[in-house]
Structure formats: structure tokens, C-alpha cells
Ligand code: AMP
């Protein structure tokens with residue numbers, strides 16, 4: 001997707017503060033962090049939303065969750081706790097239409113999700 005900012009990060013056209021990478025996913029610090037730790041994990045393949053994950057692509061969700069575990073350990077928030085979030089479409093708060101998982105931690109998160 002030529003006009004997708006997360007695809008541009010994958011291509012190296014936009015810089016990022018990389019935290020973790022493997023063949024399937026890339027993770028980087030959120031540019032506008034909502035918590036002391038706020039990492040975005042994306043599949044390298046462009047998928048617009050959670051609704052666009054095909055049955056053939058379901059493994060991508062496992063890859064995101066697996067990366068979230070690694071990032072929690074890298075960032076030192078695994079034991080205290082953290083939150084993973086995937087926003088989907090407008091009312092879910094999705095702004096960037098390239099599937100991504102937020103990893104939030106480093107402070108006590110509020111009980112409400114929105
Ligand atoms: P969402 O609202 O779930 O679509 O979240 C998109 C997230 O991407 C927001 O938290 C933004 O701050 C973050 N973001 C947007 N552009 C960049 C960028 N160039 N580098 C890092 N994070 C970004």
C-alpha cells in the first residue's frame with residue numbers, strides 16, 4: 001500500500017524507534033505514547049483491519065501476540081503487567097488502517113478501555 005504510513009515504516013521510508021523485528025512483524029515505539037511504555041506491533045504484510053484477517057492469515061494474530069510477550073520482557077513490564085489493544089474501525093478508535101497491536105504499560109492503567 002503506497003500511501004500507508006506503517007507500510008512506509010516497513011519499507012524504511014519513514015524512520016521508527018525499532019524495538020523488535022522478525023520475518024513477520026515489526027515493533028516500534030508509538031510516536032505519541034499514552035503510557036511510559038507504548039509499543040506498536042505491525043505485521044509486515046499490509047492488512048487494513050482486524051476484519052480483513054483472512055482464515056489463511058490467522059497466524060498473523062499469533063505472531064502479534066508472540067511479539068507482545070517478547071516486547072513486555074524487553075521493556076521490563078512483563079511481571080508488573082501490561083495491556084494489548086487492537087482498535088478496529090472508526091468507533092473502535094482506529095486511525096491508522098494497517099493492522100496493529102498496542103502494548104501499553106509502565107503505569108497502572110485505568111479500568112475503562114475507552
Ligand atoms: P490507532 O488509533 O489504533 O490506529 O493507533 C495508531 C497509533 O499509531 C497511534 O497511537 C499513533 O500515535 C501511532 N503512530 C502514528 N504514526 C506513527 C509513526 N510514524 N510512528 C510511530 N507511531 C505512530
Ligand code: ZN
Pocket residue numbers: 001004005006007008045046047097098
Ligand atoms: Zn500498510
